[in-house]
Amino acid sequence: MQKFVLSGGLGLLGQRILQHIVSSGHGCVRVMIVDTAPLQAAKSGGPPTAAPGITGDPAVGNGAKCEVLGSSTARGAAAPIADDSSTGAVSVVRGDLSSSDVAAAIKSFAVGDDGGGDHAETTSSSTLSVFHLASVMSGQGEEDFGEALRVNIDGTRSLLDTCRQIGGRPRFVFASSIAAFGGGEQVTDETKLLPQSTYGMTKACAELLVNDCTRKGFVDGRIARLPTVVVRPGPPNPAATGCFSSVPKAVLHGQHFISPVSPDLRHACVGLCSAVDGLIRLHDASEADFGPRDRAITLPAVSLSLRDLEESAARLARELGRPPGTVSYEPDSAVEAVVKAMPSAVKASNRTANLGLLESAGAHEIVEDYVKGERLR
C-alpha cells in the first residue's frame, strides 16, 4: 500500500498532485493532507462540500473516506476528485507542521494498519512518500520575517524529523523556488544560491536540510526548484509574483488590473501543468538520476514578461469573443525588488533530461491551459 503525505495539500499544486495520485493509484493508496487552511478556504468560490469524515480538526483518523474534497482549480464549483470510495482514502489534518499533534498524526498514518482497521500496526510493506508543499510565499515572507522562518524552515525541519522517526527512508519531494537563487540573467543548477529575499533564503536553507537528511539516510529527498507557476486560478496568493497570473486572468475575464511590476521585466515562469508534471516526475524518478551530492533540480522554465502574458491572453479573449480586460502598469519598487530577486531565465542541466523533465509550455499554451481549465472556451 502506497501512502502519501501532502503538506500544504489544499493549495493549488497539492490538489493537482492529489488528483494525480488518486486517479493513478487504482484504489491502492492512502493520502493524508496537512494544511493550516480550513477546508473551505481551499475552495474559494463554491460552497464547502466536505465529505463525512473530512474535517478541519487536527489528527483526523487515517481511515476517513473522501468522496468529494473540492475543486482543484477554485473555479467556483466544486469538482469531484474521487467520488468513489474505492479509489482511495484521503484524510485531512488541519494544523502546523511544527506541532506535536500533527507529527503524531503523520506517524500514526505512516505506521498504521493499511486495512483501516482499529488495530494500528507497522506495515513494513507499505511505502511512504511526502510532498512538502506548505510554505509562506514571497510577499508575505518579505513582510513577516519570523513567520517565514517558522513555517518554511522550522516546518521543514519538523517534517524531516517526523520522517526520520518513521524510518524506512520516505521519499520526500520538496517544492523549493527559484527565489533561492537571488536573481541573475540566467541560472543553472550549478549557480551559487545567493537569495535576495527572505522567502528565497528560507527555501535555500530548507534545500540544504533536505540534502543533508538525504545524505544521512533519513529521507530520499527530491527537490524541485519551482519557477513562478502561471496561470494560477482563483484569487491571488500572497506572492510578489502573483501579477504573472493576475495579468492574464484580468484580460481573459474582461477586468482591469493595476500591475505593480513593469510590463517588460522578464521572469522565469513555468506553466501549471508543467510544474505538476515536474513534481511527479521527480517523485517517480530513480535516485541514480540525481547524482550523489545534490538533490535540487531547477524545473525547466520559460522566460516571460507580463507583456507576453497580456498579449497572449488578449489574443485568446478575442478568439473566444470576449472583450479583453485592460492592464495598467504602476511599478511598486518593493514588489519589483522581490521579482528581480529571482532569475529571469533558467538553463537546463544534464540532469534535467536524465530525469525526463519536459520543457515548460510557452505563453500561449500556458494561457490556453487556463482557458481550458476554467472552461472559458
Next chain:
Amino acid sequence: MQKFVLSGGLGLLGQRILQHIVSSGHGCVRVMIVDTAPLQAAKSGGPPTAAPGITGDPAVGNGAKCEVLGSSTARGAAAPIADDSSTGAVSVVRGDLSSSDVAAAIKSFAVGDDGGGDHAETTSSSTLSVFHLASVMSGQGEEDFGEALRVNIDGTRSLLDTCRQIGGRPRFVFASSIAAFGGGEQVTDETKLLPQSTYGMTKACAELLVNDCTRKGFVDGRIARLPTVVVRPGPPNPAATGCFSSVPKAVLHGQHFISPVSPDLRHACVGLCSAVDGLIRLHDASEADFGPRDRAITLPAVSLSLRDLEESAARLARELGRPPGTVSYEPDSAVEAVVKAMPSAVKASNRTANLGLLESAGAHEIVEDYVKGERLR
C-alpha cells in the same frame, strides 16, 4: 563606548579576539562573553583564576571587572589578559544563545549605562559589535544531528533576533567554515555551497541567515568562512579535523599519535594568528568592500597535508633539541569522510585583497607560531 559580545568567547578564537579588543581598546571597551562552557573549562591546564565578578552564572551584571580571565592558549598556566581594571570591563554569561535569559542579558548589556552605574539607560552613542563564534564542531555535528541544528542554526537565529531587537544595526562577525562548501579541489567565493556534513550544512544555513538579516538591516554582517585552524593549543576539540593540530603537537612534545586521517590528504588550513587577524580585519572593514549581495568571505588558506605538518614539527623539534614524537596513520573512513567534505584549497577572490586579508602562513611558520606561543623555544 564600544561594546563587544563574544559568543563562544571562552574558546581559542574568542580568547585571542578578547586579547586584541582589550589591548587595543585603551580602556574604552566593554565586553560580554557568552559561553556554555564553565569558566574553568576554558583553561584546560592551569587552575581557575576568575576575578571577582566573573562567574559561570547567567546574566552577570555588565559592570563586572575582569582582572584575569585565563590563558588564551590553555598552556597550563593562566596568563593575564587584562590585569588592570582600567583596560576595560569584561563580563561572562554562561548559557545557551537560544535561552531567553541570555538574550535578556545581551540586551541589557547593549543598552545599559556605559558608566557602569545602577541606572541602565540606552546610550545611543555606544556601538555594538558581535563576534559569533559559538558552534558545535564537525565531528560532534556528524554524530548529533539535532544538537548541531540547535546550537548552530537556532543559536545563530536567536543571536540575530537579539541584535534586531537591540536595534542600531550591530556589526555581526560570524565564524563560518569551509565545511559549508562540501569538498572540492579548489574553491572560490563563487563556488556553490553543497555541504557534505551536518556541520557544514548548519554553517551554510547560518551564512544565509546572516546575509538576509544584513539585507534587511537587522545587522551589519561579516562572515568569515574559516579554513581549519592550526595549530590549536591544548587538548583536541571535537572536530574531525583535530588531527591537523594533534600531529604537530605530538611530534613537538615527543608523544605518539595515531592519526585517523592519511598523511597525504591535502586540506585547506589557516594559521591561528592569520585566522584571528582575518576575523578582526573583517570586523574593522568598510561595508563597501563586501559588495551588496554576499557578506561571506573565505579566509585565505594554505593547502597542507599531515605529512607537511609532521615534517615541519620534526624539524623544529630537532632544532630545539627535543626528541621528536612519532605518528602512525590508521585512517578511519568516517573521520576521513568529514575531512574530505571540506575543500583541499581555496582560491582568493578580488574581495580578499580589497578587505586587506593576508595570505596564511605556511606549515613551518604555523608550527613556529605554536612553538613561540607555548614557549617551547
